[in-house]
Amino acid sequence: MRGARKGCWANCASYILALLLLATPVLAVQPDEMLADPVLEARARAISREIRCPVCQGETIDDSNAPISRDLRLIIRERLVAGDSDEEVVDYVVDRYGEGVLFKPRPEGANLILWLAGPVLLLAGIAVAIAAGRRRTAPDAVLSAEDEARLEEILKK
Amino acid sequence: MIVELGHFALILALMVALVQATLPLWGAQRGDARLMALAGPAAGLQLMLVAAAFAALTWAFVVSDFSLAVVVSNSHTAKPMLYKVSGVWGNHEGSLLLWVLILAIYGAAVAVFGGNLPVRLKARVLSVQGMIGVAFLAFLLLTSNPFWRLELAPLDGQDLNPLLQDPGLAFHPPFLYLGYVGLSMAFSFAVAALIEGRIDAAWGRWVRPWTLAAWIFLTIGIALGSWWAYYELGWGGFWFWDPVENASFMPWLLAAALLHSAIVVEKRESLKAWTILLAIMAFGFSLIGTFIVRSGVITSVHAFANDPERGVFILMILGFFTGGALVLFALRAGVMEARGVFALVSRESAIVANNILLSVACFVVFIGTIWPLVGQMLLGRDLSVGEPFFNAAFTPFMVALALILPPGAMLAWKRGDLRRGLRALVPVMVLAAALMALGFAMQTGRTALGPLGLGIGAWVLFGAVADLWARTGREGFANRFGRLARLPRADWGKVTAHGGLGITIFAVAAMMAWKVEDIRVVQVGETFPLGRYDVRLDEVREVEGPNYLSTMGQMTVTRNGAVVAVLSPEKRVYPVAAMPTTEAAIDYGFWRDIYLVLGDKQKSGGWAVRSYIEPFANWLWGGCLLMALGGLLSLSDRRYRVAAGVRRLPAGVPAE
Numbered sequence: 001m002r003g004a005r006k007g008c009w010a011n012c013a014s015y016i017l018a019l020l021l022l023a024t025p026v027l028a029v030q031p032d033e034m035l036a037d038p039v040l041e042a043r044a045r046a047i048s049r050e051i052r053c054p055v056c057q058g059e060t061i062d063d064s065n066a067p068i069s070r071d072l073r074l075i076i077r078e079r080l081v082a083g084d085s086d087e088e089v090v091d092y093v094v095d096r097y098g099e100g101v102l103f104k105p106r107p108e109g110a111n112l113i114l115w116l117a118g119p120v121l122l123l124a125g126i127a128v129a130i131a132a133g134r135r136r137t138a139p140d141a142v143l144s145a146e147d148e149a150r151l152e153e154i155l156k157k
Numbered sequence: 158m159i160v161e162l163g164h165f166a167l168i169l170a171l172m173v174a175l176v177q178a179t180l181p182l183w184g185a186q187r188g189d190a191r192l193m194a195l196a197g198p199a200a201g202l203q204l205m206l207v208a209a210a211f212a213a214l215t216w217a218f219v220v221s222d223f224s225l226a227v228v229v230s231n232s233h234t235a236k237p238m239l240y241k242v243s244g245v246w247g248n249h250e251g252s253l254l255l256w257v258l259i260l261a262i263y264g265a266a267v268a269v270f271g272g273n274l275p276v277r278l279k280a281r282v283l284s285v286q287g288m289i290g291v292a293f294l295a296f297l298l299l300t301s302n303p304f305w306r307l308e309l310a311p312l313d314g315q316d317l318n319p320l321l322q323d324p325g326l327a328f329h330p331p332f333l334y335l336g337y338v339g340l341s342m343a344f345s346f347a348v349a350a351l352i353e354g355r356i357d358a359a360w361g362r363w364v365r366p367w368t369l370a371a372w373i374f375l376t377i378g379i380a381l382g383s384w385w386a387y388y389e390l391g392w393g394g395f396w397f398w399d400p401v402e403n404a405s406f407m408p409w410l411l412a413a414a415l416l417h418s419a420i421v422v423e424k425r426e427s428l429k430a431w432t433i434l435l436a437i438m439a440f441g442f443s444l445i446g447t448f449i450v451r452s453g454v455i456t457s458v459h460a461f462a463n464d465p466e467r468g469v470f471i472l473m474i475l476g477f478f479t480g481g482a483l484v485l486f487a488l489r490a491g492v493m494e495a496r497g498v499f500a501l502v503s504r505e506s507a508i509v510a511n512n513i514l515l516s517v518a519c520f521v522v523f524i525g526t527i528w529p530l531v532g533q534m535l536l537g538r539d540l541s542v543g544e545p546f547f548n549a550a551f552t553p554f555m556v557a558l559a560l561i562l563p564p565g566a567m568l569a570w571k572r573g574d575l576r577r578g579l580r581a582l583v584p585v586m587v588l589a590a591a592l593m594a595l596g597f598a599m600q601t602g603r604t605a606l607g608p609l610g611l612g613i614g615a616w617v618l619f620g621a622v623a624d625l626w627a628r629t630g631r632e633g634f635a636n637r638f639g640r641l642a643r644l645p646r647a648d649w650g651k652v653t654a655h656g657g658l659g660i661t662i663f664a665v666a667a668m669m670a671w672k673v674e675d676i677r678v679v680q681v682g683e684t685f686p687l688g689r690y691d692v693r694l695d696e697v698r699e700v701e702g703p704n705y706l707s708t709m710g711q712m713t714v715t716r717n718g719a720v721v722a723v724l725s726p727e728k729r730v731y732p733v734a735a736m737p738t739t740e741a742a743i744d745y746g747f748w749r750d751i752y753l754v755l756g757d758k759q760k761s762g763g764w765a766v767r768s769y770i771e772p773f774a775n776w777l778w779g780g781c782l783l784m785a786l787g788g789l790l791s792l793s794d795r796r797y798r799v800a801a802g803v804r805r806l807p808a809g810v811p812a813e
Contacts, residue, residue, distance in 0.1 A: 028392070029676055030676075030756075030765060031676055031677050031678045031759075031765055032678075032759075034676060049544075049545070050543075050545045052541045052543065058397075058399055058400075058543075060543065060544075063392055098539055099538065099539070099540065100538075100539030100540060100541055101541065102540075102541060103541050103542065103543030103544060103545050103546060104542075104543070104545035104546045104549065105528070105540050105541070105542060105546065110532075110536050110538075111540070113524075114524055114525065114528050114542070114546075114550075115550065117520065117521065117524045118517055118518075118520065118521040118524075118550055118551075118554065121516075121517045121520055122513065122514075122517045122554070125513035125516065125517060126513065129506075129509050129510075129513060130501075133499075133501060133506070133509075
């Protein structure tokens with residue numbers, strides 16, 4: 001009984017396995033896509049690590065298994081071989097698929113908020129800390145060196 | 158029947174939490190000792206009830222009770238027992254039950270170990286803890302009830318997501334939740350202190366062990382998750398800046414800031430308002446993390462459970478607790494005047510700088526995580542934010558933090574001497590610069606990232622060692638060596654954690670800069686070079702696992718003819734979940750990991766093979782482990798156990 005069930009299970013499974021092997025490549029970048037020139041290939045990889053797969057949100061086209069990602073990887077290599085610069089290749093892709101494919105939004109327009117949020121907050125933090133520090137140390141300045149030594153002793157520090 | 162008992166226990170737990178949230182608080186306000194005394198037993202009872210519910214759900218998974226909807230969608234009779242049990246929290250409903258269970262454990266821990274807390278403060282802390290319990294128990298029962306029965310039970314389940322059937326991931330969520338929920342303790346203490354209107358050194362001393370514990374768990378949880386991503390996802394990456402990863406990273410950054418600023422409250426009675434704010438925000442970010450993961454509002458590869466209705470509920474919880482606490486904070490700002498004053502150059506200032514950098518870094522992660530949402534909802538644009546952005550925008554703050562850490566950690570309290578501190582660090586500076594130069598010399602034509610990471614990591618690591626050495630006084634080598642062993646554990650903890658950070662920084666840079674990758678088609682029997690190694694694909698065969706089918710390769714790695722490792726990378730298919738996974742084969746080593754992935758069979762007859770050499774991979778997890786160990790050492794310092802509750806420890810008296 002158990003053996004029979006298991007046999008069926010294995011049968012179905014190998015059927016599904018065969019289906020899946022046909023349907024989904026498990027690897028992202030395939031050997032047959034790669035360029036022979038290692039310098040161009042390295043540039044292609046660097047670009048494809050910054051481009052999002054248009055249909056699968058969280059993945060780069062470098063990691064993605066979706067057919068469209070493969071197409072994009074091939075397009076990038078085609079443009080590189082044709083002699084485009086990295087920027088031109090990225091522009092080419094953005095023109096066709098929208099700015100949403102860029103994992104690093106361009107620092108222009110509203111995206112400046114995203115890019116400047118950290119530095120601005122850092123400056124604000126430093127300003128607040130210095131202002132608070134001034135307030136905190138102000139009474140300290142009134143004490144003479146002698147008083148301070150005494151205070152130090154009282155605080156046993 | 159057992160399932161119904163569990164369901165009933167959960168409803169009772171909600172009732173008990175309601176009592177715990179209200180009566181002791183009222184009692185503390187009116188000075189009614191009997192009402193305040195309710196808090197402890199209520200917390201204990203809540204734990205027992207939630208634990209009973211959790212046990213009931215676990216039982217349902219173990220015996221594969223397919224009349225329960227969660228069991229059907231997340232389990233299968235053929236699944237190994239470990240994953241039947243871990244399947245309890247491998248889904249939305251069960252993981253929230255775990256969340257509530259851990260919340261109850263922390264609550265009961267305060268009731269048990271909080272003997273030295275003032276009665277009023279304890280009652281208030283437990284009440285706030287009870288309120289969080291009410292919110293999440295209600296959320297659980299109203300929107301995500303794990304005890305939902307099916308009218309017609311199917312014969313078998315739909316299996317757990319195969320990616321989650323993994324020992325590393327079985328323990329990743331519990332650790333992460335112990336961390337997330339642990340931050341609720343800091344929050345409860347902060348709110349209780351605000352209600353009380355008193356924040357002093359003793360408060361800092363009480364809140365710090367809880368924060369430290371939460372931070373340790375978060376560190377381990379994040380490291381486990383990252384390790385899992387490394388060996389399971391098959392790309393050799395360890396961090397993807399995925400929204401869900403960010404969700405756990407943000408509270409970690411703030412918890413790190415909080416446990417430093419709590420030291421200032423404890424030792425110097427300064428930075429009180431800021432520390433309270435951090436405690437509120439740290440838990441706030443835990444809730445934001447829960448919201449991001451559970452609502453699926455920001456699309457992510459982790460989106461196991463996405464449901465907007467639940468998202469709105471969590472958003473309400475988030476708004477109530479963070480908003481309420483912030484209003485309370487604004488009302489009570491007056492009581493948080495600082496006592497201790499400090500100069501611009503002092504340990505306090507260094508910790509302020511640490512806090513600013515960590516908070517800003519957290520904010521950068523936050524804005525990067527929600528920016529696609531902002532783009533969609535406010536700008537009407539489709540925007541993505543990923544690894545390239547975070548690498549560029551987040552890293553500078555971490556570099557700054559690493560650079561100021563060694564001198565900052567050595568400054569004296571109140572008023573320090575920067576020149577003296579830096580003088581002690583001259584050997585470290587020389588060593589770090591020499592290592593950086595060596596790094597540049599040994600690599601040609603690669604990015605500067607590797608050597609820079611090496612230099613910065615060495616600066617932090619050896620800076621920590623110098624810090625420890627400086628603490629032994631200045632009375633001859635033997636004397637100082639002897640004193641090393643007698644230093645308080647907190648000192649050792651500090652040095653271990655800081656050293657661990659240095660190692661982690663180095664390993665991250667090394668893995669990003671010096672990784673070797675090779676993608677090619679390999680025929681069975683063919684050999685190809687990989688760095689200094691040669692790899693041969695010996696054979697590929699079909700293997701049947703307990704609940705999966707595997708295509709397993711056998712590959713032999715040699716170096717100059719000598720066999721280094723025989724590895725078996727696999728491709729698995731889980732028929733029930735109808736999902737393929739890759740199982741990379743890894744030869745773990747001290748200096749490098751060899752990481753092999755088997756791909757598809759090619760039309761030409763060969764197999765696609767991806768191979769990597771991952772330099773210093775184990776140093777990354779080792780560094781994280783050291784950070785956690787440092788926290789543990791600090792937590793075990795006897796000064797926390799013995800002196801907790803003493804209003805002010807006379808300084809200068811040895812801790813012995």
